[in-house]
Amino acid sequence: MSAGRFHSWGLNPKSNGKPLRVSSRFEPLNLPDNGLVLPFGNGRSYGDSCLNNEGYLLDTRSLNHFIAFDQDTGILRVEAGVLLADILHLVVPRGWFLPVTPGTRFVTIAGAVANDVHGKNHHRAGTFGCHVTALELLRSDGERLHCSPDENPEWFAATIGGLGLTGLMTWVEVQLKPVMNPYLQEETLRFSCLDEFFELNKASEERYEHTVAWVDCMARGSALGRGAFYRANHHGSAAPAHRPVAPRQGLGLPFIPPVSLVNRASLRLFNEVYYRKQPLRRSRTVHYQSFFYPLDSIRHWNRMYGPRGFVQYQCLVPEASGSEVFREILAAIAASRQGSFMAVLKVFGAKQSPGLMSFPQQGVTLALDFPNTPATAGLLERLDELSRAANGVVYPAKDSRMSAQSFQRYFPQWQDFAQFIDPRFSSGFWRRVTAEPAS
Amino acid sequence: MKVLIIGATSAIAESTARRYAARGDRVFLVARNALKLETLALDLQVRGASWVGSMVMDACDTDRHQEMLSAAIDGLDGLDLVLIAHGTLPDQELVQKDYPATLQALEDNFLSVVSMLTGIANVCEQQGHGTIAVISSVAGDRGRQSNYVYGTAKGGLSIFLQGLRNRLAQTGVNVLTIKPGFVSTPMTAHLNGSGPLWAEPDDIAAGIVKAVEKNRNVVYLPAFWQLIMTIVCAVPESIFKRLKL
Numbered sequence: 001m002s003a004g005r006f007h008s009w010g011l012n013p014k015s016n017g018k019p020l021r022v023s024s025r026f027e028p029l030n031l032p033d034n035g036l037v038l039p040f041g042n043g044r045s046y047g048d049s050c051l052n053n054e055g056y057l058l059d060t061r062s063l064n065h066f067i068a069f070d071q072d073t074g075i076l077r078v079e080a081g082v083l084l085a086d087i088l089h090l091v092v093p094r095g096w097f098l099p100v101t102p103g104t105r106f107v108t109i110a111g112a113v114a115n116d117v118h119g120k121n122h123h124r125a126g127t128f129g130c131h132v133t134a135l136e137l138l139r140s141d142g143e144r145l146h147c148s149p150d151e152n153p154e155w156f157a158a159t160i161g162g163l164g165l166t167g168l169m170t171w172v173e174v175q176l177k178p179v180m181n182p183y184l185q186e187e188t189l190r191f192s193c194l195d196e197f198f199e200l201n202k203a204s205e206e207r208y209e210h211t212v213a214w215v216d217c218m219a220r221g222s223a224l225g226r227g228a229f230y231r232a233n234h235h236g237s238a239a240p241a242h243r244p245v246a247p248r249q250g251l252g253l254p255f256i257p258p259v260s261l262v263n264r265a266s267l268r269l270f271n272e273v274y275y276r277k278q279p280l281r282r283s284r285t286v287h288y289q290s291f292f293y294p295l296d297s298i299r300h301w302n303r304m305y306g307p308r309g310f311v312q313y314q315c316l317v318p319e320a321s322g323s324e325v326f327r328e329i330l331a332a333i334a335a336s337r338q339g340s341f342m343a344v345l346k347v348f349g350a351k352q353s354p355g356l357m358s359f360p361q362q363g364v365t366l367a368l369d370f371p372n373t374p375a376t377a378g379l380l381e382r383l384d385e386l387s388r389a390a391n392g393v394v395y396p397a398k399d400s401r402m403s404a405q406s407f408q409r410y411f412p413q414w415q416d417f418a419q420f421i422d423p424r425f426s427s428g429f430w431r432r433v434t435a436e437p438a439s
Numbered sequence: 440m441k442v443l444i445i446g447a448t449s450a451i452a453e454s455t456a457r458r459y460a461a462r463g464d465r466v467f468l469v470a471r472n473a474l475k476l477e478t479l480a481l482d483l484q485v486r487g488a489s490w491v492g493s494m495v496m497d498a499c500d501t502d503r504h505q506e507m508l509s510a511a512i513d514g515l516d517g518l519d520l521v522l523i524a525h526g527t528l529p530d531q532e533l534v535q536k537d538y539p540a541t542l543q544a545l546e547d548n549f550l551s552v553v554s555m556l557t558g559i560a561n562v563c564e565q566q567g568h569g570t571i572a573v574i575s576s577v578a579g580d581r582g583r584q585s586n587y588v589y590g591t592a593k594g595g596l597s598i599f600l601q602g603l604r605n606r607l608a609q610t611g612v613n614v615l616t617i618k619p620g621f622v623s624t625p626m627t628a629h630l631n632g633s634g635p636l637w638a639e640p641d642d643i644a645a646g647i648v649k650a651v652e653k654n655r656n657v658v659y660l661p662a663f664w665q666l667i668m669t670i671v672c673a674v675p676e677s678i679f680k681r682l683k684l
């Protein structure tokens with residue numbers, strides 16, 4: 001039943017896009033006479049924004065070379081398919097770090113640009129796209145566009161957060177940030193309700209580069225909105241007293257179990273135990289891999305939801321309404337009797353991304369995962385209603401189900417963006433969310 | 440270490456080269472595609488190689504083998520390890536109909552390697568040290584209808600290496616035969632393989648580096664292929680010939 005590597009992380013929807021290998025960044029795109037294509041990075045998007053049913057996927061795995069690294073300035077240029085993991089492996093021992101990183105290091109640099117990904121330091125650093133200094137875009141007619149904030153700036157803006165639709169990125173150049181060592185000094189604080197979360201966040205934003213929270217989304221009543229707040233800075237000393245080792249690649253799921261291992265009982269238990277396990281307050285030195293990529297040490301954890309896969313939902317609403325909207329969202333989830341392992345809350349900052357279609361903006365974001373069931377579909381429609389009413393947005397990288405109407409409401413600039421789309425490029429996501437004109 | 444890699448732009452060779460580059464070794468790369476070669480040379484420099492040289496050469500251009508070897512030894516300032524990795528997987532249906540295509544497959548996978556090894560073996564023998572590592576294949580262990588021309592080339596290569604190992608055994612030179620199973624690389628991309636039998640190029644690279652370090656003679660990569668091939672080779676021919684393999 002395995003579709004090889006060309007599926008998305010949520011293992012749904014199924015898609016039959018045929019791989020076409022890009023073998024060198026210097027070669028022209030070798031496209032078939034007919035059919036639509038979409039670049040494929042490492043399939044860490046959850047839904048159909050990295051899929052192209054009935055079309056072709058440009059397999060960028062061979063574009064995995066470093067091009068140049070200036071150790072004095074921290075400017076790094078690499079081919080589009082290089083994984084963030086490979087970058088870290090090279091640059092951390094030399095005193096540099098990614099300016100922004102998502103919650104897994106197994107994404108390609110072009111994938112990070114195409115979704116203009118965010119990390120736990122959004123309130124300071126903005127998105128990944130804020131740190132891209134240049135990139136090359138290869139169009140299906142053979143044209144190569146060198147894009148930067150100064151050169152072809154409109155193409156630069158369209159490609160950052162451009163969902164892979166503006167052409168193939170062949171390489172990306174990014175400004176890294178200096179670090180003293182691979183460690184972070186992390187503090188964990190338990191909170192008992194959403195208001196407490198917002199207070200903690202406010203008190204932490206100035207002094208901490210990284211802030212994020214986990215919420216127990218199975219809790220109800222007076223426990224609603226309880227969770228744990230994490231804040232951290234890169235460790236400032238050249239020789240920290242305590243030097244924890246990187247987590248080992250642990251066991252993974254070697255195959256997809258016939259039924260989902262995730263159900264109400266396991267979710268409730270997990271959330272309860274996880275909450276209890278969080279210290280009231282703790283400070284410690286941690287390796288960057290444990291801090292940024294806790295899930296990366298369980299290989300193929302996405303398989304635990306069984307053959308039907310799962311869906312992610314990540315929305316963002318203005319901070320003023322955040323507390324209220326999330327209370328409603330958490331209540332709706334609790335009422336639906338659905339639940340999520342990893343509900344993650346984060347307040348984004350004001351720093352603007354150059355990206356035309358970027359998801360992040362100032363506000364509060366909540367990310368959740370759910371088994372892919374009919375009940376979930378109803379719940380997410382309800383959450384969309386709440387997000388729309390609050391003038392929110394939903395993250396395309398994690399979506400496989402939002403309606404065209406919702407999308408066009410969240411991203412009113414989509415028609416401006418459409419003029420930058422390469423005529424030979426498309427995705428399952430794009431066809432879905434532009435299928436019907438919004439009323 | 441001073442490392443010469445032929446067929447350097449193969450996915451398996453690239454991954455292996457990166458492991459040596461990260462250790463700060465000196466490498467000399469040989470491949471037929473100039474742009475891919477240049478791309479890899481830059482990549483290895485960024486990753487930490489202390490010196491990178493390269494030469495564009497088609498492996499079947501046997502007239503240039505001596506020149507290539509001299510350029511490598513000059514550039515590297517010696518020779519500790521040679522890795523030969525180039526190869527092609529011919530279309531079995533085509534080679535069944537077309538002798539020139541068969542001959543080309545034998546040249547790509549066998550004769551070109553034999554020509555290189557002639558010069559390389561003599562250099563290593565004379566200097567009294569070094570490792571000669573060559574990528575053969577599990578396909579060379581037993582002939583099968585689906586790929587016996589490729590299998591013949593790799594099988595012949597394995598026998599050649601076995602003899603060479605025997606010849607050089609007393610000289611301090613080690614000959615390593617590398618037999619990968621299914622690996623996801625451009626060569627096998629059309630098979631769209633996935634599942635537990637398929638390895639990534641970097642898994643094979645890790646195995647190669649380790650086998651070189653341990654002066655191994657023959658390695659199956661990943662190791663479980665040794666068991667599979669033992670079973671495959673144990674099936675009596677009267678039964679084997681009826682199987683659809």
Ligand SMILES: Cc1cc2nc3c(=O)[nH]c(=O)nc-3n(C[C@H](O)[C@H](O)[C@H](O)COP(=O)(O)OP(=O)(O)OC[C@H]3O[C@@H](n4cnc5c(N)ncnc54)[C@H](O)[C@@H]3O)c2cc1C
Nearest residue numbers: 041042043044045102103108110111114117118163164169
């Ligand atoms: C465990 C986990 C945690 C995550 N945490 C976060 C997080 O904290 N923040 C966040 O923002 N995201 C997060 N994500 C989502 C992930 O970062 C994005 O979906 C990312 O874009 C995936 O990159 P990829 O290389 O796997 O690309 P894919 O998923 O394969 O593709 C993503 C997009 O990039 C395009 N693309 C790929 N290569 C090219 C190219 N060469 N040229 C042009 N377009 C290209 C594709 O067409 C597609 O539109 C997480 C995902 C997982 C699985």
Ligand SMILES: NC(=O)c1ccc[n+]([C@@H]2O[C@H](COP(=O)([O-])OP(=O)(O)OC[C@H]3O[C@@H](n4cnc5c(N)ncnc54)[C@H](OP(=O)(O)O)[C@@H]3O)[C@@H](O)[C@H]2O)c1
Nearest residue numbers: 448449450451471472497498524525526576621622624626
């Ligand atoms: N992949 C597998 O499943 C598998 C299994 C067992 C053994 N092997 C062996 O592993 C080795 C490496 O292959 P791979 O899997 O890494 O595939 P690959 O990436 O396709 O590499 C094959 C390489 O050989 C080069 N080549 C072919 N003919 C050449 C010639 N005449 N002159 C110079 N270079 C030539 C190709 O160059 P271009 O890039 O210019 O075409 C290519 O770089 C091969 O010997 C192969 O037989 C592979």
